[in-house]
Amino acid sequence: MLVIDWSHYESVTSVEDVELAVSTRSTSKPPGTSLTVQRLMEGFDNEQMERLARAMRLLTGFFNDEDTGFAATLIAPQFERISEAVNRGFFDEYEYKLEAHLDEQGYASTVLYDWKGQVIRRGEHIDVVPDRRRDRLQSPLRYQAPPATFELWMFLLSKRAFDLRGSRRRYVELRPWLAVVGGVHVFHRGLRVHPYGDQGSDWLDLNLLRSRSPELRPSTNTSIGRLSVEDPDGLLLPKTDRMGFQENAAFIELRQFAKSATDWAARERKRIRDREQLGSPAPTSRTDKGLASKQETDPEEAVGGGSPGLGPQAEPSAPEPPLPKQRQRSALPTxxxxxxxxxxxxxxxxxxxxxxxxxxxxxxxxxxxxxxxxxxxxxxxxxxxxxxxxxxxxxxxxxxxxxxxxxxxxxxxxxxxxxxxxxxxxxxxxxxxxxxxxxxxxxxxxxxxxxxxxxxxxxxxxxxxxxxxxxxxxxxxxxxxxxxxxxxxxxxxxxxxxxxxxxxxxxxxxxxxxxxxxxxxxxxxxxxxxxxxxxxxxxxxxxxxxxx
CATH class of the missing domain: 3.30.565.10 (Histidine kinase-like ATPase, C-terminal domain)
Known part of the structure; x- marks a missing residue:
């Protein structure tokens, strides 16, 4: 057992001047480490506790498929909601999940899942890649970055969404969990890289894009993501302070890949929403041509709300049936x-x-x-x-x-x-x-x-x-x-x-x-x-x- 009295450090010039004594005693507790903080001169406030909770959660790993053999539990009765955010996960409560893969040739592919885990859209490289004349990509339209996998879990912070899924959890518990783990994190050769995903780090501009389209875009407060890259050729170079990567061509392309994947997901979500409003199925990517639907419009759209000279601009409606032949023999259109x-x-x-x-x-x-x-x-x-x-x-x-x-x-x-x-x-x-x-x-x-x-x-x-x-x-x-x-x-x-x-x-x-x-x-x-x-x-x- 080790006891550290922080008051001993007030009168010394360096931490090495304080002697630490480790004692041994028998215990019936299982293997592990228990850290107790007590008798603070000033107690933790909510912001400090959230920082502690976030650090603990990031230390132990917070993705369901991680098996580090190490887990940390926070016991803080005065901060019950924050403690639960560390000790629990809500990955099964997502509304949409995006998976994107970048292969060794620089080609991207994407999959969008609904809350049941069913595939609702797939995208090929041509569906994901941005226009080469407006973005950084140059011919032959391949990402010049190491192979990577990008995952993004997107959540709806609403009671209705939880009720429709029949969730046994309370939706109010989701927000503090996302406050602790939310954001897109980068894992390089299995190790998490700071500061990506840290509080205040929005390296994919999720919050900026969400402000333009709040219904279809996730933010760092409504999503959690993971970009995993092995980088066998060492294309990603760490900064001298070990806080992130240098923004060389490989990193810029990797970031563009992740941003383009989120753009693709937003377009598909908009397509789904619009088709639901129109009452017809949405067209899919080039690989799902059999599901592509034809959207028809009424030739005689309601007059009003249009721009001068450009004609009527009413909402699309169902086509009219063919005109009777006696009407087809009428006078020329005026x-x-x-x-x-x-x-x-x-x-x-x-x-x-x-x-x-x-x-x-x-x-x-x-x-x-x-x-x-x-x-x-x-x-x-x-x-x-x-x-x-x-x-x-x-x-x-x-x-x-x-x-x-x-x-x-x-x-x-x-x-x-x-x-x-x-x-x-x-x-x-x-x-x-x-x-x-x-x-x-x-x-x-x-x-x-x-x-x-x-x-x-x-x-x-x-x-x-x-x-x-x-x-x-x-x-x-x-x-x-x-x-x-x-x-x-x-x-x-x-x-x-x-x-x-x-x-x-x-x-x-x-x-x-x-x-x-x-x-x-x-x-x-x-x-x-x-x-x-x-x-x-x-x-x-x-x-x-x-x-x-």
Whole structure:
């Protein structure tokens, strides 16, 4: 037994001046160490006790799968809740759990679990990795970091969540436990590294990101995480004071991997929430194409709340049934010339922006890139020609074919093959040529940007355009083999200003497509991972039938 009287240290110049005597005596207690602190001149307050509790919990290890052979128990009757936070764990009370893995090649994968432990989403590297032009990653889009495993348990601090799970614990006990162990901790070769996960250490910016999206993002007070890395090549270098790692390229990439995984989880949670609100299942990652759902919208959205010139912007609703044939033989749709001109000029502006960005991107690469930039401008001018700004009965095959012929060179310049599958019979619709071309040009630009965002992660680049007659309606399918829709909600993507992760998007192209279809009394839908693996847009327009 060792007794330390701290008053003996008040009159000495160094701790070595105080002699410590260890005595031996028999005991019936099991092996271990008992440390008792008593007769303090000033008692511990709550903050000091929380610091002690946190230190003890971190000393013993607090993850359920750890087997250190060592455990510490805090007995503090005056601080019962803090004592329980040290002596108990709540890992089985999580609402969501994220697991992310970074392999030896630098590719990431993710899994999101619900509170039952069931897999609800999986993500591949292309689903997780940030856009290479906006973040640190460079081609070939791999993380330059040692293999690692990242786990994040996310909790809801609400009585309702505990009641729905039928938990036997009280939700009020969860908060003090998270106050002790919350945050993302780093384990390097099995040893915990300070200061990551310590109080006040938010090295993944969880709290900042949560302030922007409190319903979908965890904070250091509502989650506990572990980043485990073996680092066999010694890429992570400790600081001279042994408090963390030097922020070299390997550490920065490792941190980006963990942050990107939390971003992916937030996107998936938002997708789940939005699909529940819409009453339909959510699309999943590229590996779960069978579960991808099509989200349809009403062509005649409620007027009001929209932006001038951009058309109505009501919440998406279920599509209307096909129009009766007698209505399909009615007069031509009335569309104000100002609306047609606005969409045509807006499309010209979008394509002009694309040309400027392409010119900057190619720089001195030669005339090929410059020609591509000029071609975007020519397409915009074509859509805004005055002779195209009126509604008439047109052959959809001819109009779509002409527009695609104009854009084919631009697609091929980006290595994209174009396949046409047009209906063998004429498909007559009432539409303005400017609107049909605006739809084709904006969807083509959308496909180009999708491929550029994916870089070299995908195989062949292809676009398929098909026309057909189905259920008394003219149908246009526009599909690509790009990365799919993984960074924006399917209902929100039609609204102005919604751009996802693409830095080159204006956020207006799909809004123009939406409004043009609505003025043609049509419907639209999108499949996040369609026929070619990428986004697939379907447009349905009323057939124009000759009067009897």
């Amino acid at each position: 569309v104000l010339p100002e609306r047609l001109a606005y969409r045509a000029l807006a499309t010209a502006g979008i394509l002009s922006v694309a040309s400027v960005r392409e010119s900057v991107a190619v720089g001195d690469a030669g005339s090929l890139g410059a020609d591509g930039a000029v071609e975007w401008v020519a397409l915009g001018a074509r859509a805004a020609r005055p002779d195209k700004l009126h509604v008439a009965v047109r052959d959809l095959n001819e109009a779509i074919g002409d527009a695609l012929s104009a854009v084919r060179g631009q697609l091929e310049r980006h290595g994209i093959s174009l396949t046409l599958d047009l209906c063998t019979e004429p498909v007559r619709v009432a539409a303005a040529a400017s609107d049909l071309e605006a739809i084709v040009f904006n969807l083509a630009l959308n496909a180009v940007q999708s491929f550029e965002r994916a870089g070299q992660m995908l195989g062949g680049r292809g676009v398929l355009v098909r026309t057909q007659v189905d259920g008394g309606l003219a149908v246009v399918d526009f599909s690509d083999s790009g990365a799919g829709v993984d960074d924006v909600d399917l209902g929100e993507m039609w609204r102005p200003g919604v751009v996802g992760r693409s830095p080159d998007s204006t956020g207006l192209g799909l809004t123009i497509v939406r409004d043009a279809i609505a003025d043609m009394r049509g419907t639209r839908s999108v499949d996040a991972y369609g026929e070619l693996g990428g986004a697939s847009f379907r447009i349905r327009l009323p057939l124009w039938l000759d009067k009897d």
